[in-house]
Amino acid sequence: MDYVKGNGTKYTFGAYADATTGKVVVETDAPSEVVASVVGVDRGVVDVRKQGVADNFSRRDDVPSFWGGAGITLSAPSARCSSGYTVQDSVGTRFQVTAGHCFTNGQTAVTELGGRVVGTISGNGLPSQDMELISGQSYGSFIYIGGVDSGTGAHVASAGDPVVGFANYCHSGRTTGENCGHTATSVTATVCTSSGCKSPVIAFTGGVLPQGGDSGSPFYVNSVSAPDKHIRGHVIAIGGGTAYAELWSRVSARFGVSIAT
Structure with missing residues (x-):
């Protein structure tokens, strides 16, 4: 130990x-x-x-305390998204963040496999802010890393906005797993989709970019000398060779929350 x-x-x-x-x-x-x-x-x-020892859960079949980067959906047939990361309010109540275009207020998110209740949706920020909260369950300060069926997580140590030009940001979602080598090309981008126009947001390129189902997944940077991760936002859109993510500062400001560590 x-x-x-x-x-x-x-x-x-x-x-x-x-x-x-x-x-x-x-x-x-x-x-x-x-x-x-x-x-x-x-x-x-x-x-x-x-021989290795594996947890009896994975990013597509998560269990409490729920982690970021896991596959989430609705109990009825629905598109799949990814959980983002855990935040907490001023009295310590924890929530998970995901993309606002995934679900609507009052709906119940469940795990992709197993159908375990992840929580109730609230605070949807569309059309201008692609973010919402999941609440009502236990949420851990970890995100899944590794492949799409991984049971391995890493601790979240902090959160902040990215730096334009840095070339090794990562995302970790249910469709593509963990991928790094992303370059932040802008933190003042605008992206307009069927759910509305959002600005300012992160634009990033390079590496294996997110795909459908990765919406909501954490966008982060690795620690230099520790296995910890540092949240910079969450994935919201992909188009051609550019992907987009909400800024951490917009999430923090909208919901009045801090990162759960």
């Missing part, structure tokens, strides 16, 4: 005392040098098994 606290969840571990053999069993996908530093080298006592 101390290793994971200090180094993040790059590797997985499972450990238990096997009463039938009298050994401590450690299952992990960590390299040998990491295993040695954690459990020592006494193989007479410790039985190391080289």
Whole structure:
């Protein structure tokens, strides 16, 4: 546990005392040098098994406390979107953010698979602000990373607006998974779709861009020296070789919230 606290969840571990053999069993996908530093080298006592350990949930079949970047929909047949990230108000009540064109006020969002209730929609900002809140359940300060069926998450440490010209922003959604290498080309862009015109928003290019179903997914930057993520907004539109995202500052101002860490 101390290793994971200090180094993040790059590797997985499972450990238990096997009463039938009298050994401590450690299952992990960590390299040998990491295993040695954690459990020592006494193989007479410790039985190391080289295999990963996975959570029994994923971004398309999420469970409370719900994470950002997960697949969400309605209980009746509906288009799929992605959850964004968790915020909290002045008294500590938590919400999740997603794109406003996904659902309407009063509807109940559920997980893409399993149909678990993620929460009730409120605060829809259309036509000028493509954002809304999901409330009523437990929401964690993590976002899914990795592929479309990933069960791995990363901690959200802060939020702020992006810097034009920076070339390694990321998004993580239910359709394309986690992809980085995006360049923020503008933070004063305008995008007009069937749901209305939004401005100012982020325009970004480069890398594997979002696709349908990634709306609402977090737009963020990685930490330099830690596994933490730093929210910059959420995806709202894609056209040609440019994608668009709402600015964190617009979300914070509209709802009077701070990022949940």
